[in-house]
Amino acid sequence: GAGVSQSPSNKVTEKGKDVELRCDPISGHTALYWYRQSLGQGLEFLIYFQGNSAPDKSGLPSDRFSAERTGGSVSTLTIQRTQQEDSAVYLCASSGRQGPYEQYFGPGTRLTVT
Amino acid sequence: AQSVAQPEDQVNVAEGNPLTVKCTYSVSGNPYLFWYVQYPNRGLQFLLKYITGDNLVKGSYGFEAEFNKSQTSFHLKKPSALVSDSALYFCAVRGDYNQGGKLIFGQGTELSVKP
Numbered sequence: 001g002a003g004v005s006q007s008p009s010n011k012v013t014e015k016g017k018d019v020e021l022r023c024d025p026i027s028g029h030t031a032l033y034w035y036r037q038s039l040g041q042g043l044e045f046l047i048y049f050q051g052n053s054a055p056d057k058s059g060l061p062s063d064r065f066s067a068e069r070t071g072g073s074v075s076t077l078t079i080q081r082t083q084q085e086d087s088a089v090y091l092c093a094s095s096g097r098q099g100p101y102e103q104y105f106g107p108g109t110r111l112t113v114t
Numbered sequence: 115a116q117s118v119a120q121p122e123d124q125v126n127v128a129e130g131n132p133l134t135v136k137c138t139y140s141v142s143g144n145p146y147l148f149w150y151v152q153y154p155n156r157g158l159q160f161l162l163k164y165i166t167g168d169n170l171v172k173g174s175y176g177f178e179a180e181f182n183k184s185q186t187s188f189h190l191k192k193p194s195a196l197v198s199d200s201a202l203y204f205c206a207v208r209g210d211y212n213q214g215g216k217l218i219f220g221q222g223t224e225l226s227v228k229p
Contacts, residue, residue, distance in 0.1 A: 043219035089155055105157035
């Protein structure tokens, strides 16, 4: 079946612009996660959605970052007023159930802020 | 707080030899442990997990991992390495129950298998 998909695969933007990154989870998966992968920081958790519960935003690095999940499926991560330190690969993952179950990752969006 | 350490940035192995990629963890409750592999310019692929039960866990592509509670380790192993196993490997632990299942990753280990 189809895996997690993300778009765009690459995004180059100028400092100060806003960007939107999209994630389509595996159909039927109720849990959705965003992570960021950068050279200096490794893999960092950003935000987590589970069903209709309030999202866990504890990993968002600043108030310039926000995310939403519409209809319990597609998610959009928005970064406002991008900075060079936002350059990273943004990974989305989904999981079928709550609990200690594996997460399935998308291919990521490589964001470069110039 | 949960944490994971991968003490080796890089592991070099000759093709056909056994390989081990090390991981140690620190958790406040039951450990839920995972291994993922990342090929260049790709997302992470799930290899295997330990939740409970047998200490030796078998996963994809011939990989296995040994859970050792006394040493708080979860080392990844393969009896005979392939050149195609060359990739970046991440060990991860699930966050505390009240952290919604987010994964906490080690820094990653670059595995290089030479012919």
